[in-house]
Amino acid sequence: MELEKELEQFRQEAQRLKAGRRSGSLPFPEALRAFAVRYAEHTVAAGGTVTDAAQKLGVSGPTLYEWRKGRPAGHRRAKPAEKSAALVPVRVSQRPTEAAVAGLQQVALVAPGGWRVEGLTLEGAAQLLGKLGC
Numbered sequence: 001m002e003l004e005k006e007l008e009q010f011r012q013e014a015q016r017l018k019a020g021r022r023s024g025s026l027p028f029p030e031a032l033r034a035f036a037v038r039y040a041e042h043t044v045a046a047g048g049t050v051t052d053a054a055q056k057l058g059v060s061g062p063t064l065y066e067w068r069k070g071r072p073a074g075h076r077r078a079k080p081a082e083k084s085a086a087l088v089p090v091r092v093s094q095r096p097t098e099a100a101v102a103g104l105q106q107v108a109l110v111a112p113g114g115w116r117v118e119g120l121t122l123e124g125a126a127q128l129l130g131k132l133g134c
Contacts, residue, residue, distance in 0.1 A: 003039070003042065006035055006039075007039060007056060007057070010032060010035055010036065010039070010057060010058075011057065011058045013032060014028070014032070014057065014058045014059060015058065028059075028067075033067045036053075036057050036059065036064060036067055037064075037067050037068050039053055039056075039057060040053040040054070040057075040064055040067075040068060041068075043056070050064055050065060050068070088111075088112060089112065090109065090110075090111070090112075090129065091110060092107050092108075092109065092125065093107070093108060093110075106118075106119050106120060106121060107120055107121070107122055107125050108120070109125050109128065109129070
C-alpha cells in the first residue's frame, strides 16, 4: 500500500516537472530517480517488465533504463547540429522487382549514414527526401 502512495506522489511530481515544456522535462531529483529504480526492481521481481514500470511511473522506458544503470537520462544525447544548407550526396539505384514486372517503378534510398529505404516509388522517394530536407 505504501508503494502505491509513493507511486502516486512520484507521478504528481513528474507531471509538475514536465508541465509547461514542449519536449523533455527538467532533470528529476536523485530521490525521485531512486524511487523509480526501486519501483522498477519491485515490478520486475513481481514478474513485470521495466517497460511496465515506466508506463505506471509516467516516464519513458529508455529514461528508466538509464536511471537503473545509474546515469541521468539523456546524458548521451548530442546537441542537435545546425541544419546545413549544403547538399548531401544521394545515390538512387534501381533494381527490377516484382513491382517493376507489374509496371510499377520502385527505388531504394541509401543515405550516407547507412540507412536504407526500399520499395518507394520515384515520387515517394522525392517526397521523403523533401521531408528530410535533402
